[in-house]
Amino acid sequence: MLDYINTAQWDEPLGLEDMAKFDYSPMAALEDCRMGFHYPYTVRLHGRDIPAYSIQHHAAHAASTYYPSGFRSAAVLTHDGAFYKTGPNNGLIFRGDEHRLFPLTPHHLHIGDLYDQISGWLGFDLFGAAGKLMGLAPYGNPRFFDRRFVGNTHDLAKRGINQPAQNWWDHCVAAARDMRYDVSPLRDVNRILEPVCVDIAASTQKLFEETILLAAECTAQLFRTMKRPMENLCYAGGTGLSCPTNTRLYNEGPFRNLYIPPDCDDSGLSMGAALYLYHNILDNPLNEGTAFLGTYPYLGGTFEGAATEAALAAVADQIDVARPDDWAVAAAEDIAADRVIAWFEGRSEIGPRALGHRSMLANPGKAANWERVNDIKLREKWRPFAPAVLEEEASQWFKGAPAHSPHMLYTAQVTTPDLPAITHVDGSSRIQTVSPEVGDFYRLLKHLKTVTGYGVVLNTSFNGPGEPIMERPEEALTFLLTTEMDALYMDGCRITRRK
Numbered sequence: 001m002l003d004y005i006n007t008a009q010w011d012e013p014l015g016l017e018d019m020a021k022f023d024y025s026p027m028a029a030l031e032d033c034r035m036g037f038h039y040p041y042t043v044r045l046h047g048r049d050i051p052a053y054s055i056q057h058h059a060a061h062a063a064s065t066y067y068p069s070g071f072r073s074a075a076v077l078t079h080d081g082a083f084y085k086t087g088p089n090n091g092l093i094f095r096g097d098e099h100r101l102f103p104l105t106p107h108h109l110h111i112g113d114l115y116d117q118i119s120g121w122l123g124f125d126l127f128g129a130a131g132k133l134m135g136l137a138p139y140g141n142p143r144f145f146d147r148r149f150v151g152n153t154h155d156l157a158k159r160g161i162n163q164p165a166q167n168w169w170d171h172c173v174a175a176a177r178d179m180r181y182d183v184s185p186l187r188d189v190n191r192i193l194e195p196v197c198v199d200i201a202a203s204t205q206k207l208f209e210e211t212i213l214l215a216a217e218c219t220a221q222l223f224r225t226m227k228r229p230m231e232n233l234c235y236a237g238g239t240g241l242s243c244p245t246n247t248r249l250y251n252e253g254p255f256r257n258l259y260i261p262p263d264c265d266d267s268g269l270s271m272g273a274a275l276y277l278y279h280n281i282l283d284n285p286l287n288e289g290t291a292f293l294g295t296y297p298y299l300g301g302t303f304e305g306a307a308t309e310a311a312l313a314a315v316a317d318q319i320d321v322a323r324p325d326d327w328a329v330a331a332a333e334d335i336a337a338d339r340v341i342a343w344f345e346g347r348s349e350i351g352p353r354a355l356g357h358r359s360m361l362a363n364p365g366k367a368a369n370w371e372r373v374n375d376i377k378l379r380e381k382w383r384p385f386a387p388a389v390l391e392e393e394a395s396q397w398f399k400g401a402p403a404h405s406p407h408m409l410y411t412a413q414v415t416t417p418d419l420p421a422i423t424h425v426d427g428s429s430r431i432q433t434v435s436p437e438v439g440d441f442y443r444l445l446k447h448l449k450t451v452t453g454y455g456v457v458l459n460t461s462f463n464g465p466g467e468p469i470m471e472r473p474e475e476a477l478t479f480l481l482t483t484e485m486d487a488l489y490m491d492g493c494r495i496t497r498r499k
Contacts (some may be wrong), residue, residue, distance in 0.1 A: 004056045005036025010106050016214055020221035024104045028095050028226055034102050037088075038281055053281065055273040057082075058092050058237070059101065061264075065236035066273030067279055068296060069259040072286065073097050075230040077221050079212075080237035081112040081130070083331060085153040085164075091237055092142040093219050095228070099279040099286050104222070108152040110164045111211040112239045115489035117165040118204045122197055123189040127466055134242060135383050137205035138426035140198030143179070144172040145206045150214055168207070172200045188340065193382055209245045211254065220254035221238065236272075242354065243411040243430045247401055250410060255449035262297040262351035262407035271299075271350070278279045288483055291443040297407060298439075300348030305475050308491040311473035318481055324493040328440045331361070331489045332447035335457060338363050339486035344476050347442055353408040354461035355432055356388055356441035358469045361487070362458040369458055378465045378481050384430075387422040389444050390455035391433035397456055398431055407435035408432040421458050422443070432459060 004454075007027075010235040014022065014245060025032055037056035040050050061078040079091035086108040118209055119129035122136075148159050148170055161167045174195050176183055185191035192198075216233065222228045233255035238258045240246065250258050278284050303311075312321060324330035334341050340362045347443035349355040360377070362369040364387055374381050386408055389397060394405070397419065398412035406414075412431045414423045422429050436442050462470045462479070470476045480488045481497060488495040 004039075005033055005103075006088070007033070010088065013154040013157070015109075015158065016107065016152050016218040017155075019105060019107070020218040021225060022105075022222070023225055024222060025228075026105045027098075027314050028228065029100050030102065034100060034280065037103065038276070044235045052377070053273075053277050055276050056088065058088060059103070059276055059280075060269045061270035062092070062094045062096075062101055062103075062234070062272070063276035063280065064232040064263060064268035065240075065259060065261045066094070067275040067286070068099060068261055069232070069234050070074070071096065071232045071234065071257070071259065074228065074232035074234045074259075075223055075255070076101065076236075077107070077215065077219055077304040078235075078237045079107070079109050079112050079239045081116040081239070083113050085110055093222065095223075096234065099284060101276070101280045107215055107219075108154055108160070109211065109215060110153045111208050112155070112237070114165040114168055115204060115208050115239070118169060118200070121169055123186065123187045123192065125466075130238070132380075132383065133201050133204065133239070134208075134244070136192065136198060136201040137244075137426050138202070138384075138428060139193060139382070140195070140202035141199070142203040142206035143199050143447070144175045144203035145210075146171060147210070149207055150210045152215075168204070172203060173491065176200070189380075192380070205242075205244065208239075208242060209248055212239065212242075213248060214251045216249055216255065221377070223287045230407065234259050236264045236268065238265040240409070243409055244428070246409050247411045251400065260407070260409050262349065262353060262355065262409070264409075265352060267351055270353075297350045298347040298353060299350050300357075301471055302347040303471075304346070304491050306386065308473050308493070311477055312493070312495070314474070315477050315481065318498055319477070320496050320498050322496075323492060324494055326443075327489055327492045327494065328443040329447045330494055332444050332451060333495075334487055335363050335444075335448055336362055336451040338366055338369075340369070340376060340484075341487045341489060342470075342476060342485060343441060344462070344470065344488065344490040345442070348471055351407070352461075352469075353432075353471060354459060355406070355408060356434060356438050356459065356473070358462045359388075359441075359459045360433070360462045361444075362421065363452070364419045364422040364456050364458045365452065365454065369421040372462060373421075373458065376489070377460070377463070377484060384424040385422050385458050385460050386430040386432065387419065387456050388432045388434050388441070388445065388459040389457075390437045390442070390449065393455050394431065394433050397454065398429060401431055405431055405433045406435065406438075418454065419456060438478055476492055
């Protein structure tokens with residue numbers, strides 16, 4: 001591992017509230033520190049020497065959220081599931097000022113790693129474990145929550161908690177035994193809906209939320225201590241995928257404005273590293289080199305025309321292909337008729353969430369579609385689904401989340417009983433608001449509104465278990481041919497299995 005800049009102050013065992021009282025003003029404009037999170041080197045490839053830079057992990061996270069935010073200044077908070085207990089590799093607080101990012105201090109949070117570990121100890125596989133815990137938590141109650149565990153690694157050490165994840169697990173299990181829970185279902189995913197499992201999940205989710213809220217409050221106070229109060233917070237790292245936490249930050253947090261990118265997890269590191277190099281290292285101003293934001297988050301690959309035709313030809317004897325006059329209208333009609341379809345449009349979305357270009361869609365007004373789509377995807381039947389909704393109609397069906405939520409990063413409360421397939425057991429739903437810039441997916445929702453009365457659709461990622469979201473036409477066709485999905489819409493075509 002490369003050894004990036006460090007300071008004596010960063011090694012001090014400061015809790016979150018202690019950090020908030022410390023004046024980091026010298027760091028807020030220190031050029032040596034700003035330039036301390038990269039290394040230049042040379043890559044030799046096919047006989048050519050290519051200039052290159054190594055960018056520190058959390059500097060790339062910070063750049064991935066600050067530069068696309070549109071803010072000219074902001075507090076920046078990064079954190080993920082890294083197993084480090086302290087130091088910059090666990091996440092930092094930055095000051096964003098025009099095109100510059102100044103690292104102020106590590107926050108020494110541990111909660112991302114704790115959340116991952118508890119997810120695994122409940123019995124989930126490593127892939128997607130944290131997301132499953134987030135979906136499981138609403139089934140339970142946070143009966144084991146204990147505020148002694150809220151804080152960073154140094155806060156907890158002062159309370160005798162030196163192994164946060166293990167100590168939290170031991171605390172929850174001991175409390176469950178004292179309350180006469182049956183603890184035998186622990187680590188058995190076939191019994192994951194038993195009270196002890198769902199209540200540990202709910203308690204861990206609450207601990208996560210309270211810790212991130214405290215970190216945000218202390219970050220705001222840190223900037224006030226520097227006499228540089230901030231209204232804007234940019235947040236990145238895998239912990240930014242926790243929709244209930246983001247919603248609480250939005251509704252209860254100390255910042256007026258909150259920005260989280262769709263690729264806040266490690267999928268955003270490559271773009272973050274490029275932006276960090278372009279703006280922070282090479283000193284290019286903010287409004288240059290960011291034309292890509294006009295198509296954000298649809299920056300992935302596209303496979304239209306010849307690529308689609310070649311994929312169709314390869315399985316021509318197994319499929320029927322129709323070319324409707326308007327594929328968005330045809331798709332909406334299929335959904336209204338209670339067919340489960342896949343929608344494969346244009347460039348794929350960045351980040352882990354399906355945002356209408358590589359999505360599986362179903363009618364949210366049919367309760368049976370919750371189980372049906374989970375069966376098609378070979379997922380656990382208890383796992384919830386998210387909706388996509390016309391942005392101009394979101395307030396008609398949902399409340400409590402930002403009116404503009406295009407990246408499926410906030411949780412709203414559903415205000416009607418008419419959408420059971422996307423309403424979780426606690427009445428919540430992880431919404432994506434859709435505007436005309438998204439493309440034909442928006443027109444699909446507009447026609448669905450005409451046919452059903454609601455411009456809302458069940459929207460889940462187009463993939464199977466343990467797989468990335470579909471990227472290539474061949475993959476999409478294989479999924480159609482090997483599952484009970486009814487139709488695939490791709491490049492203007494409606495494709496079905498030949499009977």
